[in-house]
Amino acid sequence: MRFVSPEAYAKTIVASVQEYSLLCGRAVANIFSRPRYTADIFTQMDSIGVGSLPIVVLTGFFTGCVLALQAAVSLKEFGAVNMTGELVTLSMVKELGPVLTGLMVSGRNASGMASELGSMKVSEQIDAMRALGTDPYRKLVTPRLVATVFMLFFLTIISDACGIAGGAFVSVTLLKLKAATFFHTGYMSLEHGDVVEGLVKPIFSGFIIATIGCYYGLRTTGGTRGVGRSTTQAVVASSVIIILVDFLVTQLMIGIFGR
Amino acid sequence: MAETVESPTMKEFVASGQPMVEFDDVSIGFEGHEVLSNVSFTVAHGETRILLGPAGGGKSVLMKLANGLIEPDSGDIRVFGRSLREMTENELFEMRAHVGMVFQESALFDSLDVEDNVAYRLEEEHVDPKEIRERVLEALRFVELEQVIDKFPSELSGGMRRRVSIARAIISKPDLILYDSPTGGLDPITSTTIIELVVKQRDVSHTTCLLITHRLQDAFMLATHRFDPQDKKVERIPDNGIDASTKFLVLNEGHIVFDGTTLELTHTKDPWLREYLE
Numbered sequence: 395m396r397f398v399s400p401e402a403y404a405k406t407i408v409a410s411v412q413e414y415s416l417l418c419g420r421a422v423a424n425i426f427s428r429p430r431y432t433a434d435i436f437t438q439m440d441s442i443g444v445g446s447l448p449i450v451v452l453t454g455f456f457t458g459c460v461l462a463l464q465a466a467v468s469l470k471e472f473g474a475v476n477m478t479g480e481l482v483t484l485s486m487v488k489e490l491g492p493v494l495t496g497l498m499v500s501g502r503n504a505s506g507m508a509s510e511l512g513s514m515k516v517s518e519q520i521d522a523m524r525a526l527g528t529d530p531y532r533k534l535v536t537p538r539l540v541a542t543v544f545m546l547f548f549l550t551i552i553s554d555a556c557g558i559a560g561g562a563f564v565s566v567t568l569l570k571l572k573a574a575t576f577f578h579t580g581y582m583s584l585e586h587g588d589v590v591e592g593l594v595k596p597i598f599s600g601f602i603i604a605t606i607g608c609y610y611g612l613r614t615t616g617g618t619r620g621v622g623r624s625t626t627q628a629v630v631a632s633s634v635i636i637i638l639v640d641f642l643v644t645q646l647m648i649g650i651f652g653r
Numbered sequence: 654m655a656e657t658v659e660s661p662t663m664k665e666f667v668a669s670g671q672p673m674v675e676f677d678d679v680s681i682g683f684e685g686h687e688v689l690s691n692v693s694f695t696v697a698h699g700e701t702r703i704l705l706g707p708a709g710g711g712k713s714v715l716m717k718l719a720n721g722l723i724e725p726d727s728g729d730i731r732v733f734g735r736s737l738r739e740m741t742e743n744e745l746f747e748m749r750a751h752v753g754m755v756f757q758e759s760a761l762f763d764s765l766d767v768e769d770n771v772a773y774r775l776e777e778e779h780v781d782p783k784e785i786r787e788r789v790l791e792a793l794r795f796v797e798l799e800q801v802i803d804k805f806p807s808e809l810s811g812g813m814r815r816r817v818s819i820a821r822a823i824i825s826k827p828d829l830i831l832y833d834s835p836t837g838g839l840d841p842i843t844s845t846t847i848i849e850l851v852v853k854q855r856d857v858s859h860t861t862c863l864l865i866t867h868r869l870q871d872a873f874m875l876a877t878h879r880f881d882p883q884d885k886k887v888e889r890i891p892d893n894g895i896d897a898s899t900k901f902l903v904l905n906e907g908h909i910v911f912d913g914t915t916l917e918l919t920h921t922k923d924p925w926l927r928e929y930l931e
Binding site for chain 1: 717720722742743746747749750752754756757758760761762763773774777821
């Protein structure tokens, strides 16, 4: 194992942050200038959005099921099992739907982006693209960024709906609650701020997944082993940052909406 | 292939007599290790410049520098008379539209078939699809690989991939072609086929080119052979003639140890160079 001086280590971190910031800046700036790779955006939307649908639906549904079961145990002690709908709906819309969808999509797509771009980098395909007069940030990063932010927004809504459906399924079949009670308490508990909070989070998560996946992919070195390393780093970094940003956005939303 | 069509600005540039590529005191290093040190040379219009030297001497780095894919630590590189250092990223992309590059490992896009790989640049330039198809076929006919148009790079042999890479580089009729070890890792027969294509491209289009090779026989074949348009084959230049437009640059450990013509190289008295050539 090679040891580096604290100074060199600090410089590496600063350089990485600078490199990542430049990638984000260029990826966003490219949205507002030509040429635009619209076909690539739709291809990525299909791959990221439609491709992630099964895991998002299953994760959302079973999270709602588990949430209803767990909530019922605690609420029973206070004689408030009827409040299960409220708890499941609020938890799914505000927190679990956005975060779990972000983490699932991150595991599937940040790794996919890092490995695809990493393979292209080590086989000189990125250099070939530049040599052929194409900006790889414009062709590879921006379509992934737009597609991930756009599709994660809708995937989160689907996840929320599936989670609530899962909660309702458990409440009706196992807890013997009325479906109308479940949905009514759930609906009444939601306020404007809760929905906004739940829909703002996937925008940040989508941005993190795409930029982190592409960043680690484009800085890959060291052949196939390097591709594996980049893939792992992309998933770890994006997952941690999603949870960190979730905390910050929650704080911000509480500050704005007071709940 | 058809004659290179030069834009008015390129014609003016060629008429000015300036070198197509000019390295002026260029140095570059990675992680504290100097790869190229104070390298200066020029490549004139229509010249074929062969880069020779032992592995790890900085030849591929020099090629990437010439296309603006990496920046030097010091010194200046001028391509088509313009300093790469002064160009913005977008200007570099525009400059590269006039440069064809063949990579060491072909660097074909593995998710695209041969047709889309060769057509890549034309599709980026939104050329009419019918014209794209015609030019792809023309480029593939030039490298004698028309039959693999629907295949993916993974289905091709190493030599075929290299030939597709040449087709991709020449489809836009560039003013400068950079060949990074086009025969690297290939068997002698396939290497000869590739070098014959380079000779054919040189003599048909008279395009300026920079070519890296580890194989001396490839280098000397380029200097001693020509393409006969009547017989449509590559043959030795009669009376032991030498192609006047072919020149050599030899790099060793990041330094230029030779810059001159074929005759000057073969008559060198430099002991290291003599040993290397023998």
